[in-house]
Amino acid sequence: MVISTNSCIPRRPLISFPTPDAPGWLSLWKRVRVKKKEQGPIRILVADDHSAVLESVIPILEADFTVVGTASDGKAAVEAEKQLHPDVIVLDISMPVMSGIDAAKEIRKSGSKVIIVFLTVHQDTDILATAKRVGGVGYVVKDHLGRDLVFAIQEALEGREFVSSFSQHWKSSRSSIPDN
Numbered sequence: 001m002v003i004s005t006n007s008c009i010p011r012r013p014l015i016s017f018p019t020p021d022a023p024g025w026l027s028l029w030k031r032v033r034v035k036k037k038e039q040g041p042i043r044i045l046v047a048d049d050h051s052a053v054l055e056s057v058i059p060i061l062e063a064d065f066t067v068v069g070t071a072s073d074g075k076a077a078v079e080a081e082k083q084l085h086p087d088v089i090v091l092d093i094s095m096p097v098m099s100g101i102d103a104a105k106e107i108r109k110s111g112s113k114v115i116i117v118f119l120t121v122h123q124d125t126d127i128l129a130t131a132k133r134v135g136g137v138g139y140v141v142k143d144h145l146g147r148d149l150v151f152a153i154q155e156a157l158e159g160r161e162f163v164s165s166f167s168q169h170w171k172s173s174r175s176s177i178p179d180n
Contacts, residue, residue, distance in 0.1 A: 009012040042157065045084055046069040047077035047100065048092040057090065057119070057145065064150055071159065074098025078106045086114060088153055091136075093120040093127065101127075105132040115156045119149065136161045 014178035042065045071077040075098040092102035117138030138152035141164040
């Protein structure tokens with residue numbers, strides 16, 4: 001008996017990917033696209049003190065948004081926000097001159113309603129709570145940057161919070177960032 005390798009039996013894919021006709025996917029896609037058409041492209045400011053992070057974040061964001069500027073410390077981020085008026089600011093928490101937490105406080109103090117998404121290495125529930133308290137809507141862990149950042153921004157634009165999952169070794173301890 002000979003078994004042919006060209007079987008007529010239809011094969012199903014082992015992995016299914018979302019398609020534009022999948023429930024939920026289309027409605028998210030339409031909401032983001034409609035928002036872009038009505039208001040123009042979503043404008044994003046990125047603040048991080050590591051150039052390698054900026055170099056990896058910008059291409060990820062530019063696929064869906066317009067990056068209007070970058071800053072390498074918290075004070076520069078506050079000034080850039082005043083000048084550029086972005087829709088969203090992606091802030092690193094640990095930066096020189098002024099932390100992202102303090103920058104967010106200054107931005108809120110000025111009356112700005114910019115959406116703040118934190119991008120951080122900190123997997124600490126106390127820092128997460130502080131980030132939320134100062135107006136952060138998103139909290140993306142750098143380990144999950146490629147997976148979470150665009151989605152976190154999209155969720156924030158829809159008025160929903162987003163928090164990356166923490167590793168198994170996340171901690172809850174007193175934050176090293178002062179809560180003034």
